[in-house]
Amino acid sequence: MSSKVPDFLVHDDRDAVGVVVVEGVAAGGNLSGWVMDSDETISLAVNDPIPLGHKFALRDIRDGESVIKYGEDIGRAVTDIPKGDHVHVHNVKTSKW
Template identity: 60%
Template sequence: MSIDFVVHDAGDSVGVVVVEGIQAGQELTGWVMHEDQTITCQVSDPIPIGHKLAIRDLAEGDTVIKYSVDIGRVVKPIKQGEHLHVHNVKTKRW
C-alpha cells in the first residue's frame, strides 16, 4: 500500500499530499501518524505535492488544524477532499 498524504493526529482537519500528480476524482490513502492508522479520501481538486487536503468538511470561520497546530481560519466553506490554500484559508496573525 502506498501513502498519498500524511496526517499528524486524528484531531487534524487536513493532510499534506506527499506524491506528485494528484488529480480530481482520485481515491487517496493517508497515514495518520500518531495513531498509526490509514484513512482514505476522494479528492475533488488537483492538489500539488506539499499542499493540504481537507479530510473533513470545514465551515467558514472554522480553525484549520495541521500537525496539531492552528494554522488559520477558513474563509469559505471547504468540503472533504478539496484543496486548502490561500484561496480558502487565511492566517489569524493579521
Template identity: 60%
Template sequence: MTIHFVVHDEGDSVGVVVVEGLTAGTPLTGWIMDQDKMIEFQARNDIPIGHKLAIRSIAKGDTIIKYGIDIGRAVADIGAGEHAHVHNVKTKRW
C-alpha cells in the same frame, strides 16, 4: 498501497499531499501518523505535492489544525478531499 497524504493526528483538519500529480477524482489513502491509522476518500480538486487537503468538512470560520497547531481559519467552506490553500485558508494574524 500508495500513501497520498499524511496527517499528524486525527484531531487535525488537514493533511499534506506527498505524491506528485494528484488529480480530482483520485481515490486517496492517507496515513494518520500518531494513531497509525489509514483513512480513505476521493480528491475533489487537483492538489500539488506539499499542499494541504481537507480530511473532513470544514465550515467557513472554522480553525484549521495542521500538526496539532492552529494555522489559520477557513474563509470558505472546504469539503473533505478539497485543496486547502490561500484561496480558502487565511492566517488569523491579519
C-alpha cells in the same frame, strides 16, 4: 503503517487537513493516507488536483472555523471548504493578521 507508501500524511488525530506526499494527484483521485498519531491508514477522494506538499480537507470545514494541522491552529477558513477540496491561500487566511 501498511506496506503501501501513503499518498498523504496526517500528523495528528485532530488535524482537519492531510498533506499530499506524491506527485500527480488528480481531481476525483482516491488516496490512501497514514495518520501518524494513531498509526492508522485512511482513504479519501479529492475533489481538486492537489500539488505535492499541499493540503486538502479531511472533513467539511466551515467558514470561520480554525484549520488544524500538526494539531495546531494554522489559520481560519474564509469560506466553506468541502471534504476533499484543496486547502490553500484562496480559502484559508492566517489567524495572526
